[in-house]
Amino acid sequence: MNSKLHRVAPFEFVNQLEASLREAFECLHPKLRPPFSLVIPSPIEYLELNQAILYGILTEPQFAKVHFTHLCAIVTDGYKFFVNLIVKIVFELYTKLLDSVKVQLIWISRKMVDVSAEGVQNLLICLMRQIAGGDYSDWNLWLAAELLRIFQDNWEWLLEEPLVLTSALFTYLRLLADHYRLSGVSKFETLKQMEIDFCIRVLRNHFDLCLRIGRDLIRLLQDLSHIPEFQALCKDLLSNPAEFRALGFSDISQIYARRTSSQYHLLHITPEMETQLRFLLTHVRWRNHRRYQTWFHRKFLSRPECETIIPDIVRFICCAHHPPNEVIQSDIIPRWAIIGWLLNCCSTNHVASSVKLSLFYDWLFYHEKSDNVMNIEPGILLMVNSVTKYIDMTCSLLEFLFIRVDNYDVVRRDFLVRGVSSAFHVLVRKGVVHSLEVLTSCSSLSPSLRQRLSCMFLASTSEAFPMAMEVSRFSRPLLPLKLPCPSNGKSQELPVQEMRIPESSGENRSDRALDNSISVVDNSLASCRKPILSCNGFLGAISELVETLGEAAKKSKVTGLQILEKILFLFVNTKFSIGVETPVESSLRPEALAHQIMEAFKDYGANMFDPRVFRPLSCTDEIQSAAALVICTYIFSRHQMMQDMMIFWSRNGYQVGPWFLVYASTIAYEADMICSRNLMDDQSSNKLNYTKMPFLKHHIYKYLSFMRFQTKNCSVTCESDSVVEFKLLLKLKEDAFISYIMFLQSSDASKPLSKLLFSDLHSCCDWGAEGLKPLFCAIFRYLSDLSTGKEEFIHLLVDHSEHANLVALEFDVCLKRFSLFGPDIETIVHLVKCSLNWGSVEQQKLWGLMISELSVSSIQLEKLVPQIFDLSVSDSNVHSIVVEGLFNLCCRCAPSPELVGMILSLPDGNTGGFAASVLASWVVSNGSMLFGSLVECLEKINWEGYLVLQNSTGVVINNSSTLWLLTFLNKGGLESNNHISKVPADVQHLKDKLMQAMVDSGKQLIS
Template structure:
């Protein structure tokens, strides 16, 4: 039975909650229409009525008001049981709810709020948890919008529910940080405005309730500092705390010392995420965690912005999941290891820095009387256990922690130093680690880091003098820690004294100076650690000078010009976020558009056009534009960094009508083509098989790997990744680089779709088709690889897409089609998928294609469906029920179906379809298929045939009364099969659980049944 509430796959069992609701609805359906009975239901009947009414409310929107009235009439428990049913459905099954059911669910929730139903606050909190961070899908944005409407529409009631009010504030502050980064999305603009208004209203009017959130309120607000309304709130938090009219709140330090309760940190991960993480941390043993981690990443980090979930997950693991001693002492995977993996999953600088801040946030203000040591345990264990194998992890985490100590809030640095020092002391005293000797004695760590460690926790000084002797240490330094602060952060400590003077005595200019100063401090920890370290107040000047000399570098040597361009892009993409306000001046070369223009003009003077089509004439026939051009340098840097500024830069060329997407797709597909030539294993986890990059046929791949190694080396200091060198390159890394290239292309599609405001033609599949079409005009040699890699790496955008499949059969010759048949037969990818409706539509559309294209289509379909689980019978039925068949138009499709059916197994469903096809233009179709099965798979055919006839006979032994419950059996197909068997010398057929039956006997019975069916 198809579900009316949930999307349930064919392999999934029915949902027990839905079964319970549906059964009671069917049982009491006659009682759910007026006039309602006046009798008082028994306790059991009352529960059944609640379940029945809920099912009716969710599946019969046209009767929703009637069901709602009925519910109000019978309720005796303040709606407690009814709300518990809705809450159970939301918690267990919300992601699977059908779209109309979700709409009704929000309507029902709003009505429950109207009557102040018992427990409705918990229902609203559960719905808030279902809004996924970093998810910009219409369904997710719709839920965020609808929940805001419910909350704002019941404002007075909401003020009486402080936990719900603060939970909603926490949720929308966090969502707004993601939403505000994305501009140009029409639906998002209205939502962002509503989110800003709601959060500001709560913060301004009810700050006393907001304090319940604790110190994580600061962590959320700092992500919103660039929004004018929140900048004003920051100004009052620092300068005029009396504006919030909260007795006892006189300084932001008060908020620092309030621990955030775990219930708030649970808000930003869905129940499904929570379940999977808790399973991972309570049942999965060391050595078995990789496949679970890979599944989790595919499930929850698949979108271009979904990695912003990582800081939320780390806060949850640190503060909301505290395993018992049995787990800690067992061989179950530990929290620190999962956090280390999550940090490795960060690709963007601001996400990586936010993730580190989430790990160390409680360290900064730790108070043993208030805070739980389990909140800071993962940080120290991750640093200690990363030595010696992953010492880079230890180095960057310690470096980041001390940068927080120095820069997070300079005016209150003493508070932070005390917090971190107490954290170290508590961890040692409680036995989490025996001492800090493991860190201090590590020769791979910088001596400056060790000195800072000793200075912030003096108790570790004993025995450290010998360790810190420069003669015993490698020649490494941490000079960035001693660099002067950027101009905006100077004299911060002196300015902090001015904060304590009455507001009326300060000049407005001083206020603005303090606010600008603090904004720089807040931005600092949100940058990648290595970025903060490498930035200086003159970095924008360095880039400016390089750009100014770009033209001269190109004149000196084209190769030197490319090297200069590469340096510019690496510096520009990794420019620290604390430098952005300084660097991105209106007159600066560091604006994205200005830099792109400079690059374009510099190479144009040398007769090179950026992002020109690959079929453009070239001065040098040996020039390979995908390897040794400025465009290739830009593409590689975009793939390696996937930086937001790099995205905006390539958008500049897109807006100037350059085929940017086609160039990116061509580049990625060529990488896949050359990897295939090498025969590398397509498993990015495989790190053992070495590769040989010396062959001339893999020139782009060799260049890409070399540039990747160079890129990683340039950002290695302070990075979380393990060192990469050309000697460590293996098949796993190479194939992973190909995946990254297609991932970058996918991000480009999303980015261009959102920014360019495309509507119908802006669907990702349409954009992909446009780029594929352009590539087909350029790269005739590797067209097959272009389509194969598209179906492999962009399957969700290409599988079953009619335009792409038609383009394929038009462009590929028969040799390439045969090659694709081999790939489909080995399940390397899928072209058509398993949706029979999509395939039937494709078959009907293909009838207007050329004969050659149709033949190629059916060859490919046959190869895929021979090894897939598609229900071919539905495709056959759709074809033969499409109307009047024309042998001149439909002959190739009929022949293709004939080959397809003949190579499929004769299942009862497919055999039943065959014997029910009516006579028509292709009246021998069914008999031919049956005959082919009689030769290739006779036993299964006769088993299925007997099964079908038994059902058609409706369990009546008299075959003359065959009636298939409305399906008319075409007995002539069976008779033709019998004639074929007779000619083959087969005199009888063995049916299951029966003796052999002679063919003349079967013929007589079937003929009689045919006459009876025609007369009846």
């Protein structure tokens, strides 16, 4: 049967989507002509109507307007289902659609934009993907022109859809590079001018949205730099960024530092090509790869003009296809091999150069925290695996990489060197390649290449690189800072350098290399010779630095932090204290300096101590911040000026307390982790390795920097700068919390410390659930006098903690690392009483924690359990969670004589056999001890009418529990239970005493 939608090859299966649409159209054909039914269709009928109407619109152009009117009359889901049907047709059938159907497809797509249909954004993006690069056929050019007209005719709508706008820009910048090459062809001229006008309009007027594309925007613009309109634009990008009026954009390196999302790379690959590439990279094995590559080449790359699509394929492979480990470890053809084959397919030098740039583009700007190592993996593997048989490939790639580093952006060459060096370092450290020795020791490589490679890699292992967005603000190399020497007034040069950890000979290279996950701010303060400054020297040095702080921070956050560190260290290492009566410049008073610091660093996306920036244990932006620098300096010095600055911020609405709490808690948490790890590794060693704890690592670095400056001793260190003494670690933890408490006391003396602590903790919980476990662990461990047993803290814990964190807390409590509830029974009873008003989930979490702690504590359960029952919670239908918690707690504990006697004394009430159930559990888990405790318990009982414990307050023994035990013994349960086959008591004597008790109580025993 011939299809009215698409071309069907001989022996080709019927497409299921087309078949379902046609079937719906044929069934409902009478209903698709006016007058339309006024009956509201059922959900199933609605879906079938959508299918039938779409088929009618695509195959009956003469009735398209009628069908669309019908659709508008019945729509109930914002056209969502209808649009999804169109997307499926575009994705599955577009290349096979009949020409008339393609025209109707664009017509109905335009209508969907007009009505702002739900999901139309995906439809337009899917249509853009069908515009193939390197394809100059009439229908491909027609599709490009039609979509461009839709965007131009719906400009206001397009501005409200940033993803569609940036996707269109990304698509047409790439197409323009192809179309502009063919000059003098009339059918291209109109389209080329439309593309130029559209791209320039977006870039000039909405550059803030264009920034979302990332660094590949510059790569595309580079290919268009020969077009006059783009020449002027590229010139402004390099020398006049303010022309674009984009908030926060001040230098092109900011774009370099932003990785392009993989969703953009999909735009340059048609869905059919994507399917074939993913099959090639997921299922084809080495021994079969040649015939699949030949087929792919014949299908997509056979025409000479199609070569221009190869750079897009390489970008897709590097950035949008990341195979899982099972594929990487199998004999599936790897990504680097496909890229090597594609390089060999290039017949022209400019295409080969574009392919190499696509391969190495992320290398030039690589930063570990913002980039994915999988994007740069194919490049290194292609070079390494080509050494033995294809050394020319390795030489060509290395030469290209180093040439690009030197010439891609001469002004920002240092930025590119950092990126490539960081890429090499991360590839080795993460084990993508064991080392670079295969390249540096290869005699077939020229000595200059090997030397350059060695220098590049050594640079990466000896420097701690700043974060991408910080480094991106450098437009030229940093110059040494000039600081007036307080002794003679002459300038003393303080070189800007990075702090390094000496390598230890006993470690692997990947372990010795400095972890790039932390950027360590300049530590050059050790070169100062006189840390105790006179008043005049103090004023001169601080005043000059304060004047330069704002301008330096605007150019580079790193430079600003370096200067801020110098200012703070100079303040706290003087015998001079700024007071009200001190005749100093107003700019040096704590309040004024705090305001200047706040203004200097506000350009980096958040205010000081902004909760949107600080997420516990997310240690990149938080460590490298002015707030963290202020906090750690205050911890080391506890200087009054530092305290006054933080109080000023706090009283002006800044989240100083929560920040401080998270900082101290994270330091303590990481310190405790390395203590436990090192003790497991070496019980006798008090040298603790801290290098894999990012917050603690940075804190120790700053402590060493502070001490070197304070003692003018540049050799102050912790052994090899990779281990720390246990005593020092303990001191750092204690100092952090002592400083925090001092801050709380000084911030508001009218409130109790526990209230202030709870307020800070509550603010931290409102920031998000990430990293709350270290917070609660530290608070209950190091601030226990303010938090243990407090209802508000426990409620906050169970309300905001996820199940995984609670389980970890239960382990810590069982190991007695800290206590949540304390040893006071009255406190626990009060907490249980308060919890009756909580939600069921919160109560369950509470009892999980309580069972973990009480089962290993010294609290006498025989006193605690009756008091909880006295709260009138014995009704399991009303307070089932409490009863269940008591039951699990009793079952988990050993049946001591006192506890067994208490269980026997509990009344039945409405608990549904609580006491008997506990006894039954003990019979299985600890039968020997249970019966021994029963004998000991009964010996203490005074038999007078009712069974009453001599040492109790007159509580009557529960006869139903006694009956259960007797029934169990009479039925031979004792002998059949392997757990209690041997008991330290005369069982018959025990049965006699229990039977006598029942008789004395006036009950009849049924044997």
